[in-house]
Amino acid sequence: MGSKNMGALCMVAMVFVLLNIGLCNGGKTSPYVRKLYASDDLPKDTFPSPPGFNAPEQVHITQGDYDGRGVIISWVTPVRKHPDVVSYWAAGAEGKHKHKHTVHSVITTYKYYNYNSGYIHHATIKGLEYDTKYFYEIGQGNSARQFHFTTPPKIGPDVPYTFGVIGDLGQTFDSYETLKHYMANPKAQAMLFVGDLSYADDHPNHDNERWDEWGRFVEKSTAYQPWIWAAGNHELDFAPQIEENVPFKPYLHRYYTPYQESQSTSPLWYSIRRASAHIIVLSSYSAFAKYTPQYTWLEKELSKVNRDETPWLIVLLHSPWYNSNSYHYMEGEAMRVTFEPWFVQHKVDLVFAGHVHSYERSERISNVKYNITNGVSTPVKDPSAPVYITIGDGGNIEGLASGFVDPQPSYSAYREASFGHAILEIKNSTHAHYTWHRNDDNEAVAADSVWLFNRHTYPNEEHN
């Protein structure tokens, strides 16, 4: 049967889904069609600097320790270093001066080609109370700006927590829609961001003003809830032709991570624990072969995961391992071959990746039997394997990747070339509800949804 016929058969099968006729082994290729052309980056200064001399801008927060009682607050002052102070207080303690705390920032700057950055501040606060709303203020006089965040509940196996998931966001009209839709969904308490932030490198000489523009664009979310960062290829900014030879330079100056808290030696790979989740962030664009720092660190970190405290084991990385799009096909393969046996052994629940600009969810499958002599190279259903989600559909300047391999491989459960975001609602130690929302729908519509059953506490073969 030709692949076109197979596709047609799958389409017919989908009509019968309600009748429970399973003709289409390979999961669902959504028939949903949206415009495929890429949209432009928003004009510069769509998100202007806030008013007031040297006003702090591009405010963003991320987790600042291992267990969720720390926050790193980052911002840029465009003209002068000072003020370099954050004051913060627990909600309800307003006006009582004795309850206000202050912390100073670490300040960094960098040059990139003909661009000079502003003063980039990173202030780390530790020892906050769990599950508490805090206000914080940066800047002075009429340049002062106030924001707030809420710390997560104390670590525990049944602690519910909701994460948003976005990848490959960029700064186009579509990116704007993605963020708007995400923010219109009030459930998510923290963001799992799977890499490719500003796409500044798609502009001449990697126009680093696009990094500033992006920081202002996402501030409405990043100043109020932690975004957990993973680095993508667009963070490399490696451009020897303009003598920019230091990989990740702008990204590493702008986006700090609490890597030392998990004994990592690089901000590009690290882990955090939050509520009932242990989240491991990997770098697809750093060495990961046996004996490298990332490899050694991951092996040790996996052995430290305590599923009785944090039953949900989630990995973020940029270049997907299981994806049936012809775009960036198999770029994640070397890392899969290196780390997949560990993911199966440790029963990772979920792997979120970006990079491919479309959406795809896999079955629980693994491909760990292959060795160079036995020829066993087909992915098989595996209840100990993670579900792999590719969510590189944030809406960047490069447009959608619609070239799915036909027929749909058996490991692919759902795939669609649309922009959107996802929500992962962890309910307790056994159940999580996961939904993917395409931008073209109202926020409440879930284009793809699935109940996930924890691999440690509920490793039921019949269920996802």
Ligand SMILES: *[C@@H]1O[C@H](CO)[C@@H](O)[C@H](O)[C@H]1NC(C)=O
């Ligand atoms: C490769 O797989 C075959 C078949 O399962 C097995 O006999 C052989 O020992 C394996 N080779 C190595 C080096 O593990």
Ligand SMILES: *[C@@H]1O[C@H](CO)[C@@H](O)[C@H](O)[C@H]1NC(C)=O
């Ligand atoms: C866990 O959450 C699911 C979904 O909300 C619920 O059906 C189940 O009863 C919960 N389990 C416990 C032990 O509360």
Ligand SMILES: [Fe+2]
């Ligand atoms: Fe990418």
